[in-house]
Amino acid sequence: MTLAITLRQLGFLVAVADELNFSRAAEACYVTQPTMSAGIKELEARLGVVLIERTKRSVLLTPLGHEIVLRARALLLDAGEIEKLARSGANPEEGDLRLGAIPTIGPFLIPKALPVIRRAFPKLRLYLREAMTEHLLEKLHAGRLDLVLFAQPFDASGLETLHLFDDGYHLAAQVGTLDQRPVKGTELQGVRLMLLEKGHCLQRHALKAFPDLDIEQDDTFAASSLATLISMVSEGLGITLLPDLSIDAGMLAGQDVAITPLPDACPRHVTLAWRPSTTRRKLFVEIGEILQATREALRPLADSARAS
Template structure:
C-alpha cells in the first residue's frame, strides 16, 4: 500500500513539475523524492509522470490520481486537526484568507479584539482574490476566508457578518453634485473607474445600481483602491469606494471628496469555511468578534 509521504511527493511534483522544486517543498533531497515517486509508480503499476532531461509532465492517469491524492491529504490533515480541536480547538495557528478590499480595512483594526477573544490563536493573514481564496480553502491551504457576496461559494459554510455600502469619490474642483445616489452617478457617464476584472468588487460595484453603471464605465481599470483614489485626485474620473474602506481612512490625505450612496445595493461580507470543519467553534467566535467590531466602528 502507498503511504501519505508518497502522496505528498506526488502532489508536490504535480504542482511544481520540477523534481528539485518539489523536493524543496517537501523538505527532502531530490534523490529521496525521485525514489518515492518510482516506488509509488511500482506499487500502482502505472506511469504517473513523463520525464525528459528538460521537463516533467503528468500523464492523464497521473493527473487523476494527483487530484485524488490532494483530497486524501486534506482528509488526513482534517483528522489531525479534528484530534487537535477535540483537545483544545482554541489553540494553535489559524490561516485566514481575505480579499484585498476587505482584509486591510477590517483585520488590523479588529486585531486587538481578536487577540483578546482568542488568546490562544496565532493569526496568519493572506490576501488574494476570491477564486484563489476558495481554492486555497478547499485544498486546505487556508482554514477560513473573509470574502464578499454575491459569489458562487459551492458547498462552503457561510457566516454573514455585515453589509457594506458605497461612497462616491470625485475630484474636489468638479462642479457641485446635484441630487443623490443614482441621480449623482448620471452626471458622470463615461467617467466611472473601477478595479480590473478578477476583483469581485468590480462586479459588486456594478451591481450597486443594477443595469445602470456599465454604460458609464471609463476604459481605465485599476489593480487597487489606492490607484483608483490617485486617479480620481488627478481629475481623471470618479469611483465607488466601499464604506468599510472609507471608514478605515483609505482616502487619506488625497484630494478627493466623498459622498455616501445610501440607495446603492450593498455587498455582503461573510466568513466561509469547509463544512464540518473541526474548528467551526473558533470560526463562529471570530465571526462574532468581527461583527461586533464593525458595529462599534
C-alpha cells in the same frame, strides 16, 4: 494485499502535479530532489503503474496520474482534518489558523480586529494571506486555508458561509467637483467610472451596484489597488465608487477627495467561509462576531471624523 502507500508519497505526487517540476516540488515539500524522485518511483512501483512522464524538458502527468492526484488531494485533506481534530480535541481555540482575505476588506478590518482576537484566543496563532477571491476559495477547498474573508455575490458552493455585514458605496471625486447631496443611480447612467482592474471582485461588484443601469468602466485606466485608485481621483482624473468600509477605516485621510452617498446602490455582502467538515465551526463563528463588532465600531469614528 496491502500496498503500503504512504501519505508522504501522495504528498510528493501532488507537489509534482502542482509544480510540474521536480526541483520546485522538492522545495515545496522541504526535501531534496533525489528524495522526491525516489518517493515518486517507489509509489509507482507499489501501484505498478506510471504516474509521471519524465523528459529532459518537461514533467507531465499520465491520464491515470491525473485521476490518482485528485484522489490523493482528497486523502491528504482528510488526513489534515484528522490531525486538526486530534490537536483541537482538548481546545479548538489553540494552534494555527490560516485566514485568507481579499485586499479590499482585509486591510481595513483585520488589523483593528486582531488585538481583540488575540485577547479572546491567546493560544491561537493567526496567519494572514491576501489574494483575489478565486484564489482564496481554491486554497480553502484544497485545505491550504482554514477560513476566508471575502465579499458576495461570488460562488461559494460546497462551503459553509456566515454573512457578517453589508458594505455599501459612496461616489468619490476630487474636492470641489461634487455636491454633498446623495446621488441617485440614474444620475450615473453613461458615466465612465475609474475602477480596479479585472480580477478584483470589487470591480465586478461596483459595475453591478445598479443592476438596472449600464454602468461603464473607464478603459483608459484600471488600478491594482484602492490606494492607487484614490490617488488618481485626488488628482482629478476621474470618479469612482468606494466601499463604505474603506472610507470608515480612514483611507481618505489627507486625500483631496470628496464623497457623497449612493443610497440606492446594491451593497456587497461581506462573508466568512469555511469547509463544512471543519471541527472549529464554533471558533469561526466567534471570530465572525468579533469582525462584525469591529465593523460597527468604525461607524461612529467615521461619523465623528466627517463632522469635524
